[in-house]
Amino acid sequence: MSMATFNAHPGERENYLNKEYGVGSWLFTTDHKRIALLYLISITFFFFIGGFFALLIRLELLTPAGDLVQADTYNKLFSMHGIVMIFFFLVPSIPAVLGNFLVPMMIGAKDLAFPRINLLSWYIYIIGGVMMLHCMLTGGVDTGWTFYAPFSTNYSNTKVVEAGLAVFVVGFSSILTGLNFVVTIHRMRAPGMTWSRLPLFIWAHYATSIIQLLGTPVLAITLVLVVAERALHLGIFDPKLGGDPVLFQHLFWFYSHPAVYIMILPSMGIVSEIIACFTRKRIFGYSFVAFSSIAIAVFGFLVWAHHMFVAGTSVYAALVFSLLSYAVAVPSAVKVFNWTATLYKGSIHFDAPMLYAFGFIGLFTMGGLTGLYLAALGIDVHVTDTYFIIAHFHYIMVGGAVMGYLGGMHFWWPKISGKLYPEGWARLAALIVFIGFNLTFFPQFVLGYLGMPRRYYDYSHMPEYQVLNVLSTAGATILGVGYLLPMIYFLWSMRYGKPASDNPWNAAGLEWKSASPPPTFNFDEEPVVTWEAYNYEELDAPHPQEAPVAR
Amino acid sequence: MAGNVDALFIFLLIVTGMVTLLIFTCLLYFAARYRYRANVPAEQIEGSTPLELTWSVIPLGVFLVIFVWGAVVYFKERTPPRDSTEVYVVAKQWMWKLEHAEGQREINELHVPVGRDVKLIMTSQDVIHSFFVPAFRIKQDVLPGRYTTTWFRATKPGTYHLFCAEYCGTQHSGMIGSIVVLAPAQYETWMSGGSTGPLSATGEKVFAELGCATCHRSDAQGRGPNLQGLFGKPVRLQDGRTVVADENYIRESILDPGAKIVNGYKPVMPTFQGLLSEEQLNALVAYLKSLSATKPGEGNATASTAQGSQVE
Numbered sequence: 108m109s110m111a112t113f114n115a116h117p118g119e120r121e122n123y124l125n126k127e128y129g130v131g132s133w134l135f136t137t138d139h140k141r142i143a144l145l146y147l148i149s150i151t152f153f154f155f156i157g158g159f160f161a162l163l164i165r166l167e168l169l170t171p172a173g174d175l176v177q178a179d180t181y182n183k184l185f186s187m188h189g190i191v192m193i194f195f196f197l198v199p200s201i202p203a204v205l206g207n208f209l210v211p212m213m214i215g216a217k218d219l220a221f222p223r224i225n226l227l228s229w230y231i232y233i234i235g236g237v238m239m240l241h242c243m244l245t246g247g248v249d250t251g252w253t254f255y256a257p258f259s260t261n262y263s264n265t266k267v268v269e270a271g272l273a274v275f276v277v278g279f280s281s282i283l284t285g286l287n288f289v290v291t292i293h294r295m296r297a298p299g300m301t302w303s304r305l306p307l308f309i310w311a312h313y314a315t316s317i318i319q320l321l322g323t324p325v326l327a328i329t330l331v332l333v334v335a336e337r338a339l340h341l342g343i344f345d346p347k348l349g350g351d352p353v354l355f356q357h358l359f360w361f362y363s364h365p366a367v368y369i370m371i372l373p374s375m376g377i378v379s380e381i382i383a384c385f386t387r388k389r390i391f392g393y394s395f396v397a398f399s400s401i402a403i404a405v406f407g408f409l410v411w412a413h414h415m416f417v418a419g420t421s422v423y424a425a426l427v428f429s430l431l432s433y434a435v436a437v438p439s440a441v442k443v444f445n446w447t448a449t450l451y452k453g454s455i456h457f458d459a460p461m462l463y464a465f466g467f468i469g470l471f472t473m474g475g476l477t478g479l480y481l482a483a484l485g486i487d488v489h490v491t492d493t494y495f496i497i498a499h500f501h502y503i504m505v506g507g508a509v510m511g512y513l514g515g516m517h518f519w520w521p522k523i524s525g526k527l528y529p530e531g532w533a534r535l536a537a538l539i540v541f542i543g544f545n546l547t548f549f550p551q552f553v554l555g556y557l558g559m560p561r562r563y564y565d566y567s568h569m570p571e572y573q574v575l576n577v578l579s580t581a582g583a584t585i586l587g588v589g590y591l592l593p594m595i596y597f598l599w600s601m602r603y604g605k606p607a608s609d610n611p612w613n614a615a616g617l618e619w620k621s622a623s624p625p626p627t628f629n630f631d632e633e634p635v636v637t638w639e640a641y642n643y644e645e646l647d648a649p650h651p652q653e654a655p656v657a658r
Numbered sequence: 659m660a661g662n663v664d665a666l667f668i669f670l671l672i673v674t675g676m677v678t679l680l681i682f683t684c685l686l687y688f689a690a691r692y693r694y695r696a697n698v699p700a701e702q703i704e705g706s707t708p709l710e711l712t713w714s715v716i717p718l719g720v721f722l723v724i725f726v727w728g729a730v731v732y733f734k735e736r737t738p739p740r741d742s743t744e745v746y747v748v749a750k751q752w753m754w755k756l757e758h759a760e761g762q763r764e765i766n767e768l769h770v771p772v773g774r775d776v777k778l779i780m781t782s783q784d785v786i787h788s789f790f791v792p793a794f795r796i797k798q799d800v801l802p803g804r805y806t807t808t809w810f811r812a813t814k815p816g817t818y819h820l821f822c823a824e825y826c827g828t829q830h831s832g833m834i835g836s837i838v839v840l841a842p843a844q845y846e847t848w849m850s851g852g853s854t855g856p857l858s859a860t861g862e863k864v865f866a867e868l869g870c871a872t873c874h875r876s877d878a879q880g881r882g883p884n885l886q887g888l889f890g891k892p893v894r895l896q897d898g899r900t901v902v903a904d905e906n907y908i909r910e911s912i913l914d915p916g917a918k919i920v921n922g923y924k925p926v927m928p929t930f931q932g933l934l935s936e937e938q939l940n941a942l943v944a945y946l947k948s949l950s951a952t953k954p955g956e957g958n959a960t961a962s963t964a965q966g967s968q969v970e
Contacts, residue, residue: 178828251825257802258785262751262827346803352786353801386692392705417788418799419806422736426729433721437714444713445705447681450688452701457693465685472681476674483670483724485731489663489795492788492823556667558792560823563831569819644702 122525122624137222138627143208144523145229146199149236151594153195156243158587160188165547165583168576173565181564182249183265189252194274195236197508198366201373202284202319203232205515206312208523210288212618212625213306215297215634220290228283235277242269251562253363254329256344256355260336267337271330278323278330281369285319288312297617299636306616306640307390310397311376314404318365318372321408326362329355353419360411368407370504371471372400374511375442378464381518382446384614385461386453389641392445399438406435416487425484432482439475443468454647458612459533463514466541470506474499477552495555498548506544513540513593520597521611525624526604532596540589546582550575615641662731663795669727673720735796738809742777743770744947746857746940749780749787749800752829754820757937759944761853761860766835768820770812771845777809779905779943783936788824791837797823805905805943812839861945864938873927882927883920889950894921908943 123140126132133141164184167175176184207225211218219225242248248270250259259267292305292313333355335341342348344355383390390396412420412428446468455461477499480486490496520528554575559566566572610619617636621629638645692700745768748755756764770776780789780800789808790797798808812818822833840848854860865871873882883893889908892900896919901907910917912934915927934942 173831178831182825182828182830249827255786255825258825258827262785346801352803387700389702389704391703392710395705395710416732417797418786419801419804422733425732429728429732430725433718433725436721437718440717441710441714443681445710447684447688448703448709450685450692452703453688453692454695454698454700455689455693457689465689468685469682472678476677479674479721479724480667480670483666483728483731485663485666485728485735486670487728488732488735488797489792491797492790493792558790558819558821560790560821560831562825565831568834643700647699 120622121626122622123627124525124624126627135226137218137226139207139211139219139222139225140523140625140627140629142225142229143204146203146207146232149229149232150196150200150204153191153236154200154590157188157191157196158590160184160191162583162587164188165580167564168566169580171565171567171570171573171576173567178564179249182251182562183247185562186249186251186270187243187247190248190270190274191239193252193366193370193504194277195232195239197370197504198281199232199284200370200508200512201377201515202288202312202315202369203228203280205377205512205519206288206315206373207284209519209618210291210309210312211295212621212629213309213616214292214295214300215617215630215636216291216295217628217630219287220295221287224283225287228280228287231283232277232280235273235275235280238269238273238276242266242273245269253359254333254355255359256333256336256352257347257350260333260343261345261347268334271334275327275330275334278327281319282323285316285323288316289320292316297634297636300617301636303394304636304638304640305397306376307379307393307396307400308373308376311372311379311400314400315369315372318369318404318407322362322365322369325358326366329358329362332358353415356415356418357412360414361408364411364414365404365407367500367503368403370508371511372403374467374508374515375400377511377515377518378446378467380614380616381460381464381514382449383641383643384518384612385456385458385464386449387456387643387647388449388453389639389643390445391448391451392441393640395441396445399441402438403435406431406438410435413482413487414491416484417491429482429484433479436475436478436482439471443472443475457534458517459528459530459537460514460518462534462537462541463510463517466537466544467507467510467514469541470502470510470544474502474506477502490555492561493555494551494559494561497561498551498555501548501551506548510540510544513537516593516597518612519618520600521607522618522621522623522625524597524601524604525607526600527607527611528593528600528604529596532592536589536592536596539585539592543582543585543587543589547579547586548582550578550582554579613646615643615646660793660795662734666724666727666731670724673724735808738777738807739775742775742809744777744779744944745770746937746944747778747780747789747800748783748936748940749789749822749833750783751785751827752822752833754789754822754833754835755937757857757940758849758853759857760849761856762849763854766820767838768835769838769840769845769848771842772812772815772839773842775809775811777807779805779807779940781805781909781936781940785826786824787822787826787833790821790823791818792821793818794837799824805909807905812837815839815841815844856948857941857944858948859945861938861941861943861948864934864941865945868930881924883923885946885949887950889947891950893918895919896921896923905943908946909939912939912942 123138167181246266248267249265250263250267332343336343342350344350344352379390410432413432416425517533554572559572607623609623617634744759746757754766756768782800782802787800788797789800794810796808796810798806816839818837820835820837873880874885876886888903891903893903894900913931916925919925
């Protein structure tokens with residue numbers, strides 16, 4: 108795709124970035140685009156903290172003996188890696204950054220429905236983040252991100268209450284973002300932007316928001332109960348106090364399984380946008396892809412106990428949850444097939460966002476297919492709580508969600524920053540991430556089937572596991588480089604990048620009809636939509652009639 | 659067991675391998691065949707409902723096959739054969755305590771004979787642990803406050819890893835041990851040493867020391883139900899429910915006697931919560947089981963009649 112269509116009037120136009128300067132103009136902004144950037148900076152900070160923990164974990168596992176850090180330190184590292192990556196990076200990542208920036212623009216709105224609540228959600232995130240940092244700096248927590256009782260409530264002597272409350276607080280930022288999106292998508296669509304004309308990115312965020320609204324409160328309740336048992340000795344989960352530890356797992360997974368879809372659905376939305384643009388086609392089976400997001404959100408709430416097949420639940424409950432887990436796999440498979448079919452008779456360009464989208468499909472396919480192993484009761488018994496499951500969910504949540512996030516960052520970076528990123532470096536980074544990721548996590552499938560349990564600090568009695576661990580650690584260092592590169596060249600491009608035109612990809616979607624970077628209220632005139640989503644045929648017509656909708 | 663799990667695993671490897679190959683081939687072929695060429699525009703295709711149905715229904719069918727197969731394997735894993743040798747397992751931070759029905763006690767090591775079904779009756783003294791023997795493809799969480807069970811039959815002599823698979827604190831990765839599978843003759847030799855008598859005999863002593871027999875008399879005159887032949891039998895409760903007297907029922911009735919009152923009896927039994935170690939509880943359970951097992955023919959029949967008459 109040509110990136111040579113440079114902005115005709117660079118620099119001087121007023122936009123959301125240059126309209127006001129100064130710290131106050133950012134900290135008190137209600138502009139969804141500025142709040143998106145506040146979120147971007149915050150989650151990137153936590154991503155690198157979580158990544159640093161991951162690196163230390165992989166270095167410890169390079170040798171079988173526990174020799175780099177102490178056992179307690181290792182337990183805190185994997186706990187805080189999980190807590191930071193899930194609650195402070197993955198859950199907010201795409202919705203709070205790209206969703207925040209793009210949901211109003213894609214539907215032709217000036218802002219989200221509740222701009223002040225949007226800012227509030229960022230402040231809540233920051234409060235939760237500071238609480239988590241405080242927890243980490245004053246000793247940390249060693250319960251795993253899963254906070255399983257009664258270990259968390261009565262046995263761990265680390266900062267469980269502090270960590271639990273930090274996650275409790277940050278959950279509200281997620282709820283508020285979801286609330287804002289639901290109302291915005293219902294009420295703020297531009298004239299002519301009917302539900303069937305919505306970009307699939309919007310459908311995905313709509314489904315995600317419903318999960319955030321319905322699921323997150325249950326997590327909040329669960330964490331309050333943990334704090335109540337730990338601090339007040341109310342008997343809820345610990346049998347010694349008359350509680351039931353399996354109850355904790357039901358409550359925890361009732362949120363935490365759907366949370367996987369909070370992480371992956373927005374990424375699927377991004378992939379749909381990218382594939383449409385770089386094949387120059389309407390997405391194959393638009394309505395099936397749209398409704399599969401809703402189906403995933405609904406079924407996603409009915410499969411939580413598939414995390415508990417060996418936890419002491421009844422055989423019959425396990426049967427039901429196994430069956431439902433296969434039901435949720437169908438809409439995921441439908442999406443993959445539709446994306447693949449979209450390539451058919453396309454006109455395919457291989458720019459960096461598309462490489463990330465290809466990476467997403469490949470890695471998500473493998474992550475999804477290994478889910479079939481885990482949903483099979485007889486196999487789950489053997490591989491659950493081993494490295495097999497670690498590999499599986501990293502393929503979904505890192506291979507899937509983070510690939511999509513990076514693809515989206517590249518795709519919309521010209522719109523967000525008004526600058527072009529260096530294409531060659533970006534393609535290289537996509538390749539490095541893909542290779543590094545597979546080298547890190549593929550060996551873990553094998554390790555898991557061979558029986559290596561997760562959360563093991565020391566495997567000196569099982570030296571047979573070392574070779575695969577060494578491969579995995581080697582992969583992790585490559586992956587680390589792959590993640591550092593985009594951060595470097597994105598920052599670089601802000602100063603030295605070539606100015607981007609309003610629509611460098613010649614992409615469909617209202618956000619591309621605005622300027623790059625967009626003005627504060629996105630569109631000078633309210634757009635009126637008269638075309639279907641992904642009208643690439645018109646865009647690529649020999650004499651494109653530039654509809655003067657925006658500007 | 660390992661064979662059953664591996665067979666399904668290999669089936670899944672083949673199925674998912676073929677699907678992966680199909681998708682990746684399509685991706686790569688389309689990417690190459692339909693790469694951008696000047697003046698060759700993309701062909702707009704709306705979609706195809708028959709295709710959508712095809713690639714929804716076929717995977718669903720395949721999924722159902724996997725589901726049923728997985729469920730069958732799981733049922734076998736979760737259902738110990740009736741005549742299994744029993745071993746009581748008590749997990750604690752960070753060790754495994756194992757006690758054979760015959761009385762041998764072990765720590766972090768379990769000796770079993772080759773070819774015999776071994777049922778594990780497990781509980782935890784503190785947090786949740788998980789009994790995991792990768793070579794046997796078995797794993798079961800071990801919970802405080804209740805029994806969970808699993809079973810295996812070792813087919814080859816040797817030493818196999820035993821892991822704790824549920825994160826349990828500082829020395830989680832040190833909570834490991836081994837299952838030593840011995841040939842029958844060697845196993846007999848091993849069994850002949852170090853026993854303090856069968857577990858049920860220990861239980862009988864505990865039963866006597868605590869004065870249980872005062873109420874739980876072996877005739878029909880006690881203030882508590884007769885426990886002869888109780889294990890494995892349905893029990894009618896005051897509230898009209900019927901429960902099967904399994905390990906968890908016995909455990910609960912000792913620690914929380916008010917939870918399930920047998921029909922026709924008063925809630926007069928005191929709780930033994932905090933007065934018994936997990937090992938003593940296990941011994942009591944083993945003893946009560948032995949009351950059903952000793953006289954297979956006539957003993958059981960009389961016991962159930964006795965119980966039946968009491969219930970009336």
